[in-house]
Amino acid sequence: MIARISGVLLSKQPAQVVIDVQGVAYEIEISFNSFCQLPAEGDTAMLHTHFVVREDAQLLFGFSELDERSLFRILIKVNGVGPKLGLAILSGMDAQGFCQCVQNQDAATLVKIPGVGKKTAERLVLELGDKLSAWQTVGNAGVQTGTVKASLFAASAQSEAESALVGLGYKPVQASKAVSAAVKSAPDGSCEDLIRLSLKGMI
Structure with missing residues (x-):
């Protein structure tokens, strides 16, 4: 059983991260809640894990808490x-x-x-x-509320938020509509802020 992974965060996406542990890179499936709590790429990250062994794959699922x-x-x-x-x-x-x-x-x-x-x-x-x-x-275990930044919202954040929602399983039209509504609530929000607001609006 692999209970915990700690190492350098090589890459992160809303559904998956790659963490380097002394030269071995682990692909770990994560929830969006855990994604929001990750540090920047290149920093040290730690995830509590659940290891699943199937006939066709060995999978690691990671959680911040x-x-x-x-x-x-x-x-x-x-x-x-x-x-x-x-x-x-x-x-x-x-x-x-x-x-x-x-x-x-x-x-x-x-x-x-x-x-x-x-x-x-x-x-x-x-x-x-x-x-x-x-x-x-x-x-x-709830998601911590993000702090809305005071700077002007960048168009790339909206695009990244839409792509992240599609990656989580929502249809492109649903994602676009939800993110547009989130932008109205938080016009200067980060990508993570917009995804969180979009998920809340769709539920």
């Missing part, structure tokens, strides 16, 4: 929810928001997350109620 990894491990125990979908759920909604949906039996909101169908949403609500109530640290 232990609480997020804990919730991920709860998610993938649900029938029909694999690691990829578990990561998509954590990318489409912060942990506290997800728990509120489960507690409120709000399957309709969960369906808005790319990859989550009606049956899967209903199964999540049905199977996770008791498990999440025992998850003591959920309040610490």
Whole structure:
């Protein structure tokens, strides 16, 4: 079991990072929440990891916080929810928001997350109620609110935000519409700010 990776951050994207550990570069799948907490490329990064071995692949999933990894491990125990979908759920909604949906039996909101169908949403609500109530640290796992910069918003940030949302599974039209709405709320926001606002608006 690989429990943690620490090394130089070679590259980062909303869905994947590459970290060099003493000459060995690891590709690690991450949630958007963890992406927002990464340092700049070239700096040292540390991720708590979950290692998955399949017949056709060996995959590493990384999380900035232990609480997020804990919730991920709860998610993938649900029938029909694999690691990829578990990561998509954590990318489409912060942990506290997800728990509120489960507690409120709000399957309709969960369906808005790319990859989550009606049956899967209903199964999540049905199977996770008791498990999440025992998850003591959920309040610490939410996404931290970004600080809006005072400078003029650069057009490249909007383009990067749209590309990131498409990479997370949203359709280009959905991504464009959501980012445009986010720009109205935060005209001088960074790419990360816009992605966060866009995800919140779509949920």
